[in-house]
Each structure stands twice: as structure tokens, then as C-alpha cells.
Amino acid sequence: MKNLSKKVIAAFISGAVSFSAFADNFTIGTGSQSGTYYPLGGTLAKIWGETIPDFNMRAEVTAGSVENSIKVATNKQLAGIAMGSVVQKAHDGKKPFPMKMDVAVVSALYPNVVHFMVPADSDIKSISDLKGKKVSLGAPGSGTRTSAIGILGALGMSEDDLKAQSLNYTATTSALANGQIDAGVIVGSLGVGAVTELTLTRDIRVLSFSADELAKISEAMPSFQALEVPANSYNNVPAFNTPAVWNVLVVNKNADTELVYNMTKSMFENIDQVRQSIKVTSYTTVDNMQMLGGVPLHAGAQKYLDEVK
Missing domain, CATH: 3.40.190.10 (Periplasmic binding protein-like II)
Incomplete structure (x- = not known):
């Protein structure tokens, strides 16, 4: 199984595995449908689609944090939900990642x-x-x-x-x-x-x-x-x-600053709607945005944080 995992990771990075491009329709990587990532990703996708002009997004079922970090870093999806410990490894280029990945945090979400x-x-x-x-x-x-x-x-x-x-x-x-x-x-x-x-x-x-x-x-x-x-x-x-x-919302560190700013702003301005569906997002606050200290906030998220503070 170790070898299988390495092959899967290598395939994601090399592009050998085919994913839907997000030129027209963005995706947010989540996890199993029986976990929290999937309904949270679906709720965020709905809010962003309703509040950001010309923005369509869908939640995608994935294997979870490692896959989401890789697909964000290699521009196979716009955003992903992942455990902070995994994103830290991706940022630092530590196993299971073979190299440093282009990841940045939008916000810490919940533990x-x-x-x-x-x-x-x-x-x-x-x-x-x-x-x-x-x-x-x-x-x-x-x-x-x-x-x-x-x-x-x-x-x-x-x-x-x-x-x-x-x-x-x-x-x-x-x-x-x-x-x-x-x-x-x-x-x-x-x-x-x-x-x-x-x-x-x-x-x-x-x-x-x-x-x-x-x-x-x-x-x-x-x-x-x-x-x-x-x-x-x-x-x-x-x-x-x-x-x-802590879990975090992760994007490519080179993602468009204004787009990520709008995503961050929309999420927090509609956080009560998110909490109606996902109770643990009571932890998702501006004060907690930087709970994962080892990985920097994306420039768009930092712009929002500076603005509200």
C-alpha cells in the first residue's frame, strides 16, 4: 500500500491523472461524503456562487487532505479543505510530498x-x-x-x-x-x-x-x-x-489575489449561513484565521484580514 500511495501522489503531480479543469467551473476539493469536508465544501461553493459575480463552483469528492493539497498546488482545483498538519508538510516539502508545494492558507476552519x-x-x-x-x-x-x-x-x-x-x-x-x-x-x-x-x-x-x-x-x-x-x-x-x-482552507499561493480576497470576504460575511449547516464552523472566525502559523495566508486573505482589523 505504501507503493500504491507513492504512485498515486506521483500521478497527481505529473498530471497523469485526469481532472476537470477549472477554467470555466471552479472546484473545491473535500473528502468522503460521510465526513465534514464534503458538506462544508458544498456550502461554501453555494455561497461563493451566489455572491461572487461570474463564479461557478462545485464540491468534489476526493481522498482528502493530501490529494487536495496536491491538486491545489498543481492547479487542478481552485481550493481545498485539508488538515493543517498535511498542508504544513506540503509547504515544507516533507513526506508524503516529494517537493515543496505551492500552497497558501485562506483561513483556519475548525479543529x-x-x-x-x-x-x-x-x-x-x-x-x-x-x-x-x-x-x-x-x-x-x-x-x-x-x-x-x-x-x-x-x-x-x-x-x-x-x-x-x-x-x-x-x-x-x-x-x-x-x-x-x-x-x-x-x-x-x-x-x-x-x-x-x-x-x-x-x-x-x-x-x-x-x-x-x-x-x-x-x-x-x-x-x-x-x-x-x-x-x-x-x-x-x-x-x-x-x-x-486545525483544518484549513487552502489555495495555490499564486492564485489571483482579488479572487481569493472576494472568496474570503464572502465566506466571513455569510458565516452564519455556513454555521447553520456545519456547527463546528463556530470556530471559523477572523481571529482564528492564522491558527496554522507555519504556512502563510494567501495575499488575498491577508488583504481581507488587514481590512477588517
């Missing part, structure tokens, strides 16, 4: 929560207990997979220590519900649909990280910070401590 899920009656109590187990680490090209592998690495483990599988949100929750895997990882907003739906039909736990584990993860990946999730944030799921990372 993503790391869910290492197991059946409630599982004997898996900690991350170290995952060794030798069947674990879905997320789809190739997704921020979930990149984050899961990075977290394991920070704790002295690798996917080779597991019977690793690469399933998307829907396939992960289905496999966990049907006993086909021992554990599954989803990195998404608190209350993400895939986890919420799973807990309505199955009793699960989300593994809780120790303070020492959280410190090691933050040291290795500074964009991840500890988060305490209260009990019953999901149906019958006990409280857990876990890493969390």
Missing part, C-alpha cells in the same frame, strides 16, 4: 479530532495494544492516514507493526461494525457523521492517549495539540484525551 476507535468490549486499551491487530489507518491520500502514521511514528511504532488497512471513513466504520477489523482511525471534527452514525448502532470506545503520549506527539508534530473530549460527545462513548489539529 479535527483524532479517533482511534475500537469495540467497547475490545481488549485493546492503548495505542501500544494495536500491535499485530487489523487496523484501518485511513484512505490513501487522506489526512487521516498521514496523521495516523505520524502519530504511530511519534510513539515509536509504524504501520508495519500492524495488520494495516487503508479504508475511507465509510468502509472503516462498516468494517469495525462487522468485526472485520480490530480498530479504525478517523480524523475529523468532533461529532463527525461517520463516528456519530456508528455509535448509534454499535458500542465503541475511542482510545485515550496518556499525557506522555500526547507530549511526544506534540513534540514530533507541533500542529497537534492535546484535547479533552467529554463523555457522551458521542452516544455512550466515555471521555477520552486525544490529539487535535
Whole structure:
């Protein structure tokens, strides 16, 4: 699967994979339809189409953060939603990216929560207990997979220590519900649909990280910070401590300044409409625009920020 991921990434960058050009119709890369990225991208596309003259945009289902970062950097889509940790790697040219990518941030959006899920009656109590187990680490090209592998690495483990599988949100929750895997990882907003739906039909736990584990993860990946999730944030799921990372709206750093300014302005002027559909965007504020400090704001977004402040 490692080789497959490298081939997919190489194909995106070289242009060997065909995508719809956005000369006439723009696209925003999202993720799985059962995640938060897809409805958020659809809501933003609708708002931009209604408020920016001669602007048509549609939300595109993608594998998630890695694919979105690559497609934005290579002008295969205008915008994308991605985990800040992945965009940081793209900006710095670190694995899984083979080179520095032309990415810039429009705004931080909301924090993503790391869910290492197991059946409630599982004997898996900690991350170290995952060794030798069947674990879905997320789809190739997704921020979930990149984050899961990075977290394991920070704790002295690798996917080779597991019977690793690469399933998307829907396939992960289905496999966990049907006993086909021992554990599954989803990195998404608190209350993400895939986890919420799973807990309505199955009793699960989300593994809780120790303070020492959280410190090691933050040291290795500074964009991840500890988060305490209260009990019953999901149906019958006990409280857990876990890493969390901000999601961001990303564009090509060379994208038209005035266009990105108008997109930023439109998003914030209509943010109440966004929040009606996506509750976690209560975190999407002007004050939080720069929460991902390691990647600069696009010039158009910076223009808007300077204007309102």
C-alpha cells in the first residue's frame, strides 16, 4: 500500500491523472461524503456562487487532505479543505510530498479530532495494544492516514507493526461494525457523521492517549495539540484525551489575489449561513484565521484580514 500511495501522489503531480479543469467551473476539493469536508465544501461553493459575480463552483469528492493539497498546488482545483498538519508538510516539502508545494492558507476552519476507535468490549486499551491487530489507518491520500502514521511514528511504532488497512471513513466504520477489523482511525471534527452514525448502532470506545503520549506527539508534530473530549460527545462513548489539529482552507499561493480576497470576504460575511449547516464552523472566525502559523495566508486573505482589523 505504501507503493500504491507513492504512485498515486506521483500521478497527481505529473498530471497523469485526469481532472476537470477549472477554467470555466471552479472546484473545491473535500473528502468522503460521510465526513465534514464534503458538506462544508458544498456550502461554501453555494455561497461563493451566489455572491461572487461570474463564479461557478462545485464540491468534489476526493481522498482528502493530501490529494487536495496536491491538486491545489498543481492547479487542478481552485481550493481545498485539508488538515493543517498535511498542508504544513506540503509547504515544507516533507513526506508524503516529494517537493515543496505551492500552497497558501485562506483561513483556519475548525479543529479535527483524532479517533482511534475500537469495540467497547475490545481488549485493546492503548495505542501500544494495536500491535499485530487489523487496523484501518485511513484512505490513501487522506489526512487521516498521514496523521495516523505520524502519530504511530511519534510513539515509536509504524504501520508495519500492524495488520494495516487503508479504508475511507465509510468502509472503516462498516468494517469495525462487522468485526472485520480490530480498530479504525478517523480524523475529523468532533461529532463527525461517520463516528456519530456508528455509535448509534454499535458500542465503541475511542482510545485515550496518556499525557506522555500526547507530549511526544506534540513534540514530533507541533500542529497537534492535546484535547479533552467529554463523555457522551458521542452516544455512550466515555471521555477520552486525544490529539487535535486545525483544518484549513487552502489555495495555490499564486492564485489571483482579488479572487481569493472576494472568496474570503464572502465566506466571513455569510458565516452564519455556513454555521447553520456545519456547527463546528463556530470556530471559523477572523481571529482564528492564522491558527496554522507555519504556512502563510494567501495575499488575498491577508488583504481581507488587514481590512477588517
